[in-house]
Amino acid sequence: xxxxxxxxxxxxxxxxxxxxGRENEIEMFDLIVARSRRRLHSRGIVLHGxxxxxxxxxxxxxxxxxxxxxxxxxxxxxxxxxLGNEAVxxxxxxxxxxxxxxxxxxxxxxxxxxxxxxxxxxFSLSLGVASIDIGLEALPGRxxxxxxEIDFEEVVEDLxxxxxxxxxxxALFIDEMQDIDPELIIALLAAxxxxxxxxxxxxxxxxxxxxxxxxxxxxxxxxxRLFNYREIGALDPAAAFEALTVPAxxxxxxxxxxxxxxxxxxxxGYPYFxxxxxxxxxxxxxxxxxxxxxxxxxxxxxxxSLDMGFFPARWDRATPAERQYLRAMSIDGDRGTRTxxxxxxxxxxxxxxxxxxxxxxxxxxxxxxxxxxxxxxxPNMAAFIQRQYEIDIE
Ligand SMILES: Nc1ncnc2c1ncn2[C@@H]1O[C@H](COP(=O)(O)OP(=O)(O)OP(=O)(O)O)[C@@H](O)[C@H]1O
Ligand SMILES: [Mg+2]
Numbered sequence: 001x002x003x004x005x006x007x008x009x010x011x012x013x014x015x016x017x018x019x020x021g022r023e024n025e026i027e028m029f030d031l032i033v034a035r036s037r038r039r040l041h042s043r044g045i046v047l048h049g050x051x052x053x054x055x056x057x058x059x060x061x062x063x064x065x066x067x068x069x070x071x072x073x074x075x076x077x078x079x080x081x082x083l084g085n086e087a088v089x090x091x092x093x094x095x096x097x098x099x100x101x102x103x104x105x106x107x108x109x110x111x112x113x114x115x116x117x118x119x120x121x122x123f124s125l126s127l128g129v130a131s132i133d134i135g136l137e138a139l140p141g142r143x144x145x146x147x148x149e150i151d152f153e154e155v156v157e158d159l160x161x162x163x164x165x166x167x168x169x170x171a172l173f174i175d176e177m178q179d180i181d182p183e184l185i186i187a188l189l190a191a192x193x194x195x196x197x198x199x200x201x202x203x204x205x206x207x208x209x210x211x212x213x214x215x216x217x218x219x220x221x222x223x224x225r226l227f228n229y230r231e232i233g234a235l236d237p238a239a240a241f242e243a244l245t246v247p248a249x250x251x252x253x254x255x256x257x258x259x260x261x262x263x264x265x266x267x268x269g270y271p272y273f274x275x276x277x278x279x280x281x282x283x284x285x286x287x288x289x290x291x292x293x294x295x296x297x298x299x300x301x302x303x304x305s306l307d308m309g310f311f312p313a314r315w316d317r318a319t320p321a322e323r324q325y326l327r328a329m330s331i332d333g334d335r336g337t338r339t340x341x342x343x344x345x346x347x348x349x350x351x352x353x354x355x356x357x358x359x360x361x362x363x364x365x366x367x368x369x370x371x372x373x374x375x376x377x378x379p380n381m382a383a384f385i386q387r388q389y390e391i392d393i394e
């Protein structure tokens with residue numbers, strides 16, 4: 001079919017042609033906005049799950065809803081390196097100033113808000129961001145101690161109540177949140193904690209890998225109570241069917257009976273795979289009806305493109321020693337492996353494998369679902385690794 005009409009969107013954070021299966025989370029977010037308008041506080045939301053399930057897409061959706069409600073919005077993305085920590089702080093400082101500028105052009109820029117923006121200015125200066133002018137002077141003695149935990153809390157303390165007067169709110173949207181460094185995480189959690197106690201409209205909405213809830217609890221034990229934690233996973237068969245068929249129908253095409261079911265089955269409900277196979281089936285089909293043969297060919301073509309992009313995006317970042325580790329894990333498929341078994345398979349002691357394991361965790365390729373166990377963060381990664389080697393390790 002015509003390539004320019006292909007509705008599918010495999011790719012990181014790309015809004016799908018039809019967003020299904022996330023109604024509960026979207027409603028939950030709407031409720032926070034509605035309550036906030038009535039000056040009632042709610043917990044923020046933390047989305048966690050494997051790679052490619054649609055966490056970023058959902059977080060973006062939340063952000064759009066917040067934009068419609070005229071909220072003061074900051075977006076951050078965690079980075080897993082030392083250099084990244086500094087970059088994230090710069091981004092925080094710059095985003096605060098840019099959002100401040102925008103806010104000043106709206107009806108929400110009351111005297112109290114303008115006063116609070118001076119605290120924002122102080123804070124940004126203390127993060128070393130001086131290049132953005134907001135037409136207001138920094139407020140001496142406010143948010144300028146140089147200790148991010150104290151300073152950020154003062155920003156929230158000044159800005160959120162001022163925003164409440166005009167029924168808006170302050171929200172931080174943080175993707176790849178597991179990669180935010182502990183110092184900043186603690187500062188953010190402390191501010192969220194205080195805002196909850198005081199009823200200030202300040203909310204954090206985070207998304208990240210399955211390890212994110214434990215990363216937050218380790219930073220502050222009260223983190224468990226600060227958020228609504230939502231595991232984002234594969235779509236159930238009915239939602240996956242809709243995610244696949246509705247975009248085609250809208251473009252005047254359809255799936256032959258059984259064809260969409262075959263793709264849903266092959267994708268196991270994983271959004272990224274659905275988009276990949278959907279795209280391939282559109283490319284392959286010569287008629288406006290996608291046949292079962294087209295669907296079967298699309299799964300083969302789709303797998304080939306996943307093997308060239310989605311999986312290598314992680315695999316290529318692993319060192320030879322780390323690949324050995326991943327390969328030893330892959331024997332167990334996607335269900336996870338005991339770290340002790342990895343050591344046995346590699347004929348070494350578990351302690352000598354700790355650096356490789358930690359590095360793979362830092363790179364976001366694996367995570368520890370519980371003590372002594374490791375799992376892939378990428379669905380179907382095990383099968384991909386097995387395909388990389390002709391002969392089995394055992
Ligand atoms: N509810 C959905 N229905 C259909 N497709 C979806 C849905 N959510 C996301 N997708 C598609 O899935 C793919 C992955 O989405 P996204 O990048 O948001 O995943 P992610 O969980 O953030 O992954 P990562 O952990 O790698 O950042 C995109 O191609 C997107 O269009
Ligand atoms: Mg993402």
